[in-house]
Structures are given as structure tokens and as C-alpha cells.
Amino acid sequence: MTDFEKEEFWKGLARLYDASVEQRRNISELGVKLTELGGKLTELTGVVTELTGVVNQLAGVAQSHEKRLDRTEVTVEAILEDLRRHREGRA
DSSP states (O other): OOHHHHHHHHHHHHHHHHHHHHHHHHHHHHHHHHHHHHHHHHHHHHHHHHHHHHHHHHHHHHHHHHHHHHHHHHHHHHHHHHHHHHHHTOO
16 A cells, blocks of 8 residues: 555545544434424424313303304294284284
8 A cells, every 4th residue: 555545545534534423413413403393292282282172162162152042042933933923812
């Protein structure tokens, strides 16, 4: 091996080492980011679960009001029918 080849070999090895160190640093940073993302996803899941509960409660309230309106409508219709019968002289 000539001196030139040895020098190129060591330069190549140094570049390979630098690239390896850079990749390890990038992997480490990616691991930190993934951990942070996992925490955010857990937090987001909790918020979505809470919102689902709120939506279900609101749906129940809406259904309750609809039933109440239906009962009121039936009552009003019954009163109007009684008034019609009374006007017509029917019992």
C-alpha cells in the first residue's frame, strides 16, 4: 500500500466515522421527538375522549328537548281537538 492509498484510506475511514456519529445523533434526536409526539398523542387522546363525552351529553340534552317538544305538540293538538269538538257540540 502506498502512502497515498493509506492517506485516502484513513480519510475515508474518518468520513465514515463522522457519518456514523451524525447518524447516531440524528437517531437520538428522532427518538426524543418521537417521545414528545407520543406524549402529545396521549394528551390528544384524552382531549378527544373528553370531547366525546361532552358530545354524548349534548346529544342526550337535544333528544330530551325534542321529546319535550313532541309532548308539548301532542298536548296542544289534543287541546285544539277538544276545542273543535266543543265548538261542534260533540263531547
